[in-house]
Amino acid sequence: MIRLAEQSVRVQEAVARARERVAALHAELPRNELVVWTAGNVSERVVLPDAAEGAPELFVIKPSGVSYDDLSADTMVVCTLDGEKIDDGTADALGPSSDTAAHAYVYRHMPEVGGVVHTHSTFATAWAARSEPIPCVLTMMADEFGGDIPVGPFALIGDDSIGRGIVETLRESRSPAVLMAQHGPFTVGRNARAAVKAAVMCEEVARTVHFARAHGEPPRIDQAQIDSLYDRYQNVYGQASGSSR
Amino acid sequence: MIRLAEQSVRVQEAVARARERVAALHAELPRNELVVWTAGNVSERVVLPDAAEGAPELFVIKPSGVSYDDLSADTMVVCTLDGEKIDDGTADALGPSSDTAAHAYVYRHMPEVGGVVHTHSTFATAWAARSEPIPCVLTMMADEFGGDIPVGPFALIGDDSIGRGIVETLRESRSPAVLMAQHGPFTVGRNARAAVKAAVMCEEVARTVHFARAHGEPPRIDQAQIDSLYDRYQNVYGQASGSSR
Amino acid sequence: MIRLAEQSVRVQEAVARARERVAALHAELPRNELVVWTAGNVSERVVLPDAAEGAPELFVIKPSGVSYDDLSADTMVVCTLDGEKIDDGTADALGPSSDTAAHAYVYRHMPEVGGVVHTHSTFATAWAARSEPIPCVLTMMADEFGGDIPVGPFALIGDDSIGRGIVETLRESRSPAVLMAQHGPFTVGRNARAAVKAAVMCEEVARTVHFARAHGEPPRIDQAQIDSLYDRYQNVYGQASGSSR
């Protein structure tokens, strides 16, 4: 078992910063009404300093079944990319989120991804219940998702099938969000903050398009215009890159 | 009439702890948007210490018609399993919730139940208005409810008919929630906290499935997969048992 | 013009208490999501002390167009039952709510009413837009409203037609709420707090029944059962009378 205490000070500091960020970002989930009770989780890949060659690849994730009020940097769980909890010298009794295997699979197979978020947010999950992709009918969808938000396969928890379904679906899309069938959305980003933003925007467009089509089907935006909006937003918007992925 | 002052110190302490827990859990109802005004109530069976043989079986419940802002451990009402208020030496003017008889019936007939919650949460009540069970179309429903959320009979307040309807419906289901027809949801759990969690999750799935079917009927999950998800969640999830019942 | 400074101390104290209550109750409107911006208003009849024979009949109401953040007891406006602002020695620049004439008409013609509330709460107003009464399909509607929530006529602001529409509709119903066509709900109660409760409950049942019928028409409760629930609730529920009217 990997022991955090045996790693270099720089690795320990990188883990500590990731714990802080991941704990703070969990507060965005209830604040943006994406989760109830203990559902939903955020993780972030530990960014290793250049001098840390040979250090283990790690990510930080929410502990399982703990209330959002009781989350803190100390209670976050540190795992290897195989989803195994390491000996971090704290929070011994707390196991990682039951969705850890899916997060780990994404980090192993998508090296560009630095953050993963999973929720059961109401409207994204409503589309997932019907296994229906969200059509790109709004400029903000073109901006953020570059097209439709795709649906992944139905998969049971317990092995790699959820992780594999996420990765295979995202690889065929520009979207940082995937709706896992009858389950709920997973989002990715270059870091945990970007993945949380994608989760917030995914629920917002899921809700808006849900209500839009109640009184007539809104038209899909032309692909050339989607491409134009997506390219501009990913390259120009914000003070730095606006990309969630 | 039973007088709390005549019970052993240990019984009095057990009552005091239940009062604290039940008062605190009431705050979860407005926080999770399950109630408006004074509607909704939480109760918990008093767990007697081993040495308290012969002590009366009691539960603690919300007083009737009191605003959520004015609730405290002191205002909670202590009742026997017949739903009679005992002489607890405090809060003399406050009667127990008008739903006390239903809670008491559940405690008398379901010894495994340690907590009961009743709300009129919007979407669960909308399904109840149509006397329609919520079909198990989401993995989180399989996890938490082990299948559909069933409907209980239409019953008027004033005798045992609501309590009997709850118990008879729950006995034929794995669900910790029942939608009483044209009335609203009742949930149970091994303690009051688990029953509150079931009430939160019941409203969440009622809302999500409501919106899911607005644009096409989502398929029910296969029974074998429901069983697999339910068994795993009840036995593995969380730091301790995730069961609400 | 009536001058508050010329009234007895007891009348002045009764006005001061009503100002405090009405100002505090306005906070319940945004808290219960019944209003946006400056919309919505609460008023209360000033309860005169027994010794105040010959004192003018007054009520207290929100000033017009003032933000909810800026409301205080001092900014509340005191009016006669003709809807004329009296000289209360404070807040000289603030006129009463533009709905004052409607409130005044209710106080003149319904002596049992001590409080009036008007909002444009979303779901009650949605029913009002279609001029459709809310059918009594839930036990909590039977409890609180004693049957359907009725619709009043379309009426323009500027004379007595809104007030007359409210009074004529309420007189033919047990409901403390009326949906004014294409406008929004008005509610009454024995005091302002009871009228606010009726406004909260009116929106809650408007929302629940709206969603209930999206997937099939829920059945109306039998009239005899409505009567039984209503009688019990009005006479037994709560620590005192639960009546909103």
Add this chain to the structure above:
Amino acid sequence: MIRLAEQSVRVQEAVARARERVAALHAELPRNELVVWTAGNVSERVVLPDAAEGAPELFVIKPSGVSYDDLSADTMVVCTLDGEKIDDGTADALGPSSDTAAHAYVYRHMPEVGGVVHTHSTFATAWAARSEPIPCVLTMMADEFGGDIPVGPFALIGDDSIGRGIVETLRESRSPAVLMAQHGPFTVGRNARAAVKAAVMCEEVARTVHFARAHGEPPRIDQAQIDSLYDRYQNVYGQASGSSR
């Protein structure tokens, strides 16, 4: 490039006041649930003192891609009516909102407009997705918007086409709000506060009419009655003019 430090003290003070107002008004957008994450923006034309003849025409707007928690008067960006950021001696690294060109176009072509707001609020955007105007079926719509809320053309970001679409649509209407097709609402007012009020009211009527027509089409109010309500509200309501435009 215009340098703020080279302007008169009075101009500098007018800019400072506009920064304060615009920063504070941004808090109304999440508070009224009109935006998620960093979406949405408020701007205000700088009102120049009489003695400032020859001073440049300016407006103040949100910086691009900055979280609502991190906004302050200092981070607001000052632009000319061509949408060019001036050298204001602060916040050097922050560029103006990506919607700045649209705001600038409105200020150049509508001299009576002193404030502009853009959001993607859920229900207004749902109508925009279908390019469907919101019909005037409620008295509060007649009051505030003087008729239907119109739809503007589909336009891509990057040149004057959004600004031109807003101005051309608003010129043919009394409404201070326009729904830009497949994009979202823009609102205007005599100052930023009035434009924010129009954005709040636009979402409120978009939501209410959305739900109203779910169970039958509500009738449009007669034009003569709309005119009567609009005239009264714009001239009488509130302590000063209630006009948003």
